[in-house]
Amino acid sequence: MLLIDKLSYQSKLRYVNASEKLVYALLTLVLCVLSRSVKVAVLVFAVNGVLTVGKGGIPLFRYIKLFMIPLAFLAAGTAAVMINVSRTPMDAFALPAGEWYITGSNEGIRRGLRLCVTALSAVSSLYFLSLNTVMTDILCSCRKLHFPPLLTELMLLIYRFIFVLFETASSITVSQQSRLGNRGFKTRIRSFGKLGSSLFILALKRSSTLYDAMESRCYDGSIRVLSREQPAKAGEIAVIALYGAVLVLVWLLCG
């Protein structure tokens, strides 16, 4: 159902300390966005690729396919950055359309390309985190970083319930399809509406029974689970710090 979630359980880097991975991903993300330099972006993209596919063992095919998800937005957004409509033609290209020109400047194209590279390498950092870290581990390290307990509790519950509801939704969808519920556009709309409303009713009902079950097991507002401790290794921290320093150097020296 959720491909990224499934892959994260298979990753070979799964049992590396979660806070380390979180810090690494956020560090590269921030440096990418802050520097906006092509060199930093390419370096980050390459290292993330090697780590995720080489070290983490995520199939390359899946990894490439995942980059297709944000592509539609990237193409549309970058086109809007690069292309201008104006009365005066600009230096890079100009296509006359009546009195106006569909035009763009060299500076604009350069800006658009830089934006593409930065965004893609930022996505690769996000993928490093989400493909190699299980969500519950992320939430655990959020708790250690002193997020409001209500918020982490809510996130843990929501994460669990997502799968419960997904299962319900998919079985409803299967039964709808087996009864030709997706025959035409109108039936599809009606089916989806019924799916939504019964899903909501079921969710309400299930939340109530769940609470009863949890309270009978002494639930007092927080779920405490034993997490397997993977202590952060000094060597790994040093490598991350060094890598961060290298990125900053590349940013400052080569721009």
Added chain:
Amino acid sequence: MPKKKKILLRAYIVFAAMFAVAPASNAMHIMEGYLPAGYCVAWGVICLPFLIAGFISLRNKVKENRRNLILIAMSGAFIFVISSLKIPSVTGSCSHMTGTGLGAILFGPASVSVLGIIVLVFQAVLLAHGGLTTLGANTFSMAIAGPLVSFGIYKLCCHTKVNRKAAIFLAAFLGDIFTYCVTSIQLALAYPSEAGGVAASAVKFLGVFAPTQLPLAVIEGILTVVIMIGLETYAKPELKSIGFLRDTPGKQPPCLHERIFAGQRTANDSCRELSEVSRDRIGEAKHPYPIDRKEA
């Protein structure tokens, strides 16, 4: 026409054709790393007061009755699931609901702001829609601005006795449109056009995303109506028994979240009756899905 221009023209045609068949038209999540750092922080700061207000209101609800925590979490999961299911679309492309309108009508804008940011984090990490650096901007457009407009319009229509279906449709539709406009303006502020500044750039972004977002908004409006009608049909006896949904003509029923979080009655009572209702419905063979045969 010189040769270079011809090549460019061809490239444009290919590019345009690519857009015509662009497979994924997601809700307007700004992708990871697309906004400059300053804008990421600024939008995050703008979101803060709304989030704090939402957080306090959630905390009060949980203090009132701890059972509400589970209910709220279930609502959040519901928004996530409904927004990640493929919805029917005219062109056959794969698109998703935003769920902002539905969430705002069901749970109110305060809860949706906090639920929205959690759902957006999950969407970024689990579905790669949106991102962590653009979380602030996305939260503002999809979890704050859109729901506020939806909720306002729904309330307004409730008071002015507009047809219920029309009210729900307008709330969801305009909420979606507003989200799309806000996102375009966010992008335009970050990337003003070289010819014409922010305004021209906003028009460009609006134009680029219009072909996917406008049909999506219409479909989302229709779906929200169908879902709400379904809810009111199947959960009506229960709502009546609480005493909120009356048959007296001219009196509009209050929004569902008020009934759910009404306070005196715990969610458990409502849900127990709800399950009885659905059981009855199965007896009448009216409900399309065997809701709880196993438990029953």
